[in-house]
Amino acid sequence: MLSLNPAFLFQAVTGISANSFLMFSYIFTIFLDHRLKLTDLITFHLALNHIVMLLTALLLLSLHLFESLDSQNDFKWKAFFYLNRVMRGLSISTTCLLSMLQAITISPSTSWLARFKQKFTSYMMHIFVFSWSLSLCCRTYLLFYAVASSSVNETNMPVLGKYCSLSPINSIIRGMFLTLIFSSDVFFVGIMLLSSAYMVILLSRHQRLCQVLHSTSLYARISPERRATQTILLLMSFFVFIYWVNLTIFSLSALSWRNNSIILGVQKFVVNVYATVSPLVLISSHKKISNILQYMQWKCHQFLKS
Known part of the structure; x- marks a missing residue:
């Protein structure tokens, strides 16, 4: 059977490298x-x-x-798995924050949404704390009930991932946590869709205005706000697409408690696609980072010539 581990390894290394470069680029621009x-x-x-x-x-x-997986490694495995799922939840909420902020930023000063810009900025730290608390609390059950598939012999246990199953748990507790996670995900994805639709409406109005005024130079020159909005819209569309693909694969795997390695392997790859692709999109669309890359390329060229 073809293993997806080499593909996942390449994906993870690419994603970590791209996100690290994105972080250091922002640090450099801050300086x-x-x-x-x-x-x-x-x-x-x-x-x-x-x-x-x-x-x-x-x-x-x-x-x-x-x-x-002895008792010590099983504890490390649970901690890593719990942290991985917490980061997935934060990825959704942070992407939602990004779409909301961009929608507020490009809103006309006379719109009701623009009034929330100052409040949104003032309470950003509170929003971050709330997002972390929500993601941490919603997944606490994993620290107690998640087990590595290789450490158990039962085949009728609910599958959470390629290497993870859920030990016997009260149906009420499991339903409560799953409902809480699914509800928060639906809420954040719904906000993304609403903010994306709002940004599309604003961009289409701006385009029609430029065409009415016959300002070809204004229309040809893409403003930084418009470029940023297009980038955010691309990220939102890609995220929603990957989210529903992953949800479909999860639904297929949930039809049976048995571990289908092919479906779960594909799911493991798909669930990390956004984390790998999003920094590449942000790097390519960020003008200052592009200037940094051009400067580094020029320096390398000068070094090779010398």
Whole structure:
């Protein structure tokens, strides 16, 4: 049977490298500009979430392949798995924050949404604390009931992932936690869709206005706000697509308690696609980071010539 481990390893290394470069680029721009935009802070937080998410996924793979799961390693495995799922939840909420902020940023000053910009900025730390608390609390059951598939012999246990199953748990407790997680995910994805629709409406109005005024130079030159909005819309669309693909695969795997290695292997790969692709999209669309890359390329060229 074809193993997806090499593909996942390449995906994880690529994602960690891209997110790390994105983080260091924002740090570098902070030193140059001596200020930090709220959008940069949220994007920095998103990149950090994805790095931890991919690192814990690699650690889980190494524990499963190279170490026997005794009591000590089983505790490490539970901690890594719990942290990985917490980062997934934070990835959703942070992406939602990014879409909300961009929608507020491009809103006309006369709109009701623009009034929330100052409040949104003032309470950003509170929003971060709430997102972390929600993601941590919703997944606490994993620390008690999640077990590595290789450490158990039962085949009728609910599957959480390729190497993870759920030990016997009260149906009420399991339903409560799963409902809480699913409800929060639906809420954040719903906010993303609403903010994305709002941004699309604003962009289409701006485009029609430019065409009415016959300002070809204004229309041809893409403003930084418009470029950022297009990037966020691309990320939102990609995230929602990957989320529903992963949900479909999870539903297929949930039809049977038995561990289908093919379906679960594909799910493990799909669930990390957004964490790998999103930093590449942000790097390619960020003008200052592009300038840094061009500067580094020019320096390398000069070094090779000398």
